[in-house]
Amino acid sequence: MPRSLRLCAIAALVAAGTAAASPDPAAAQTDEMTSPTIAVLDAQKIMEQSKAVQSIQDQISERRSSYQNQLSQKEQQIRKANQQLQQQRSVLSSEAYQQKKKKLEQRIQQIQGDVQSRKKGLQQLYNRAMNRVKEKLVQITSKMAEEKNLDMVVNKSAVLLVRRQMEITQAALEKLNNQLKTVDLDKIEKSKQQ
Missing domain, CATH: 1.20.5 (Single alpha-helices involved in coiled-coils or other helix-helix interfaces)
Structure with a gap:
């Protein structure tokens, strides 16, 4: 070659x-x-079954009921004042009647404004309280991810199928219920005012 x-x-x-x-x-x-280590968490289920969320809902319900009772009393006062005004209509001058009617209408508007303000305040209080629960759930989930050496925790709502072994929902719910049994709405309200 x-x-x-x-x-x-x-x-x-x-x-x-x-x-x-x-x-x-x-x-x-x-x-x-290496393949990432992934776990799945059903956040909606946790929020539905959490003791803290139940305590928030109970407290909001109590406040709403109290506001409703106060509103009913004010409505009765308005009806009574309106009846008295109608009875006095024949003895009052047109000008005096219009003045009293205007005052009554202003009072009604004030009550309606108070109702809207309380509804808004109650919703904001509910949102702040729920955020406390969500923040605690994130802390718990983060710690669980660190302990289990997880690369990722995915919300179950974003997953079509999952093996049971990948679920950490029940463990997270138990930890949340142990660490945050209630949320005190009075404290949340005071912290906003400061």
């Missing part, structure tokens, strides 16, 4: 051997990367 042909053959063998011996970059990457 001529020398130049032999050198070409050796060069080809060396090139082939070098290519076979050097690691494939894609293969090396997959060896280094």
Whole structure:
């Protein structure tokens, strides 16, 4: 075999051997990367079954009931004042009647404004209280992820199928119920005022 042909053959063998011996970059990457460890959490279920959320709902319901009782009393006072005004209509001058009617209408508007203000305040209080529960759930989930060496925790609402072994919902709910049994709305209200 001529020398130049032999050198070409050796060069080809060396090139082939070098290519076979050097690691494939894609293969090396997959060896280094491991599959992520993922868990699934049903946040909606936790919020529905949490003792803290139940305490918030109970307190909001009590306040709403108290506001409703106060409103009923004011409505009775308005009706009574309106009846008295109608009875006095024949003895009052037109001007005096209009003045009293205007005062009564202003009182009604004030009560309606108070009702709207209380509804808004109650909703804001509810939202702040629920945020406390959500913040605590995030803390608990973060700690669980750290303890279990999880790379990711996904909300169950974003997952179509999941193996039971990947679920951490019940454990998170138990921890939340142990660490946050109630949320005191009075404290939340006071913290907003400060």
